[in-house]
Amino acid sequence: MSAFLKQVLGYTSDAIDAGKYLLKGLSVTFDHMRRRPITVQYPYEKLIPSERYRGRIHYEFDKCIACEVCVRVCPINLPVVDWVMNKETKKKELRNYSIDFGVCIFCGNCVEYCPTNCLSMTEEYELSAFDRHSLNFDNVALGRLPTSVTTDPAVQPLRELAYLPVGKIDPHGVASDQPRAGHLPSDLLNGLQKEAPLEKKSDVELSDGENLKG
Numbered sequence: 001m002s003a004f005l006k007q008v009l010g011y012t013s014d015a016i017d018a019g020k021y022l023l024k025g026l027s028v029t030f031d032h033m034r035r036r037p038i039t040v041q042y043p044y045e046k047l048i049p050s051e052r053y054r055g056r057i058h059y060e061f062d063k064c065i066a067c068e069v070c071v072r073v074c075p076i077n078l079p080v081v082d083w084v085m086n087k088e089t090k091k092k093e094l095r096n097y098s099i100d101f102g103v104c105i106f107c108g109n110c111v112e113y114c115p116t117n118c119l120s121m122t123e124e125y126e127l128s129a130f131d132r133h134s135l136n137f138d139n140v141a142l143g144r145l146p147t148s149v150t151t152d153p154a155v156q157p158l159r160e161l162a163y164l165p166v167g168k169i170d171p172h173g174v175a176s177d178q179p180r181a182g183h184l185p186s187d188l189l190n191g192l193q194k195e196a197p198l199e200k201k202s203d204v205e206l207s208d209g210e211n212l213k214g
């Protein structure tokens with residue numbers, strides 16, 4: 001009899017557990033049923049890329065010194081720097097510069113190490129093409145600045161999830177001056193500068209301790 005009772009109790013507790021799991025699953029479903037769909041109506045709406053977005057590279061021909069540092073730091077030696085040596089001036093003369101965005105992995109190494117800062121990453125991400133060879137940009141194409149999502153009159157800019165205030169998940173109708181969940185690089189820098197005196201203090205204490213030991 002007691003074995004039978006145990007079996008009944010076991011079944012009952014399993015049934016209660018199953019009911020709990022079912023309700024948990026349904027609570028997620030009901031929660032999502034209350035929300036609006038977050039569908040970006042591309043190309044009429046576009047998300048604003050994040051501040052350090054690594055999009056298509058911009059290049060300034062006049063600033064380039066043809067040093068080829070960008071080629072050496074590129075993991076696939078991608079930039080093509082076409083130059084000739086002027087025998088009279090004994091200086092390099094830049095003829096052409098190109099990057100093939102069909103191959104580029106947008107790592108940003110070339111931008112990071114260029115000594116004259118003539119390379120920069122833009123927020124342009126629309127690089128689809130019918131022919132991949134058309135993605136080989138020469139210095140003229142690289143010198144073109146993209147239209148910003150926020151200034152394009154034909155586009156409704158939407159804030160990316162990181163730009164939304166805490167608790168908001170729908171980028172539609174959020175005012176641009178509302179505080180966002182993420183931190184701006186300037187905020188992070190200020191925070192680091194506030195922490196810096198503490199670090200210096202601990203360094204001083206450490207060096208004092210070392211002196212005492214000595």
Ligand code: SF4
Pocket residue numbers: 063064065066067068069070071081113114115116117118119
């Ligand atoms: S590193 Fe900069 S300056 Fe040097 S070749 Fe490349 S783009 Fe030009």
Ligand code: SF4
Pocket residue numbers: 070073074075076077078079099103104105106107108109110111
């Ligand atoms: S972003 Fe990276 S892969 Fe692309 S050209 Fe620069 S270094 Fe090379």
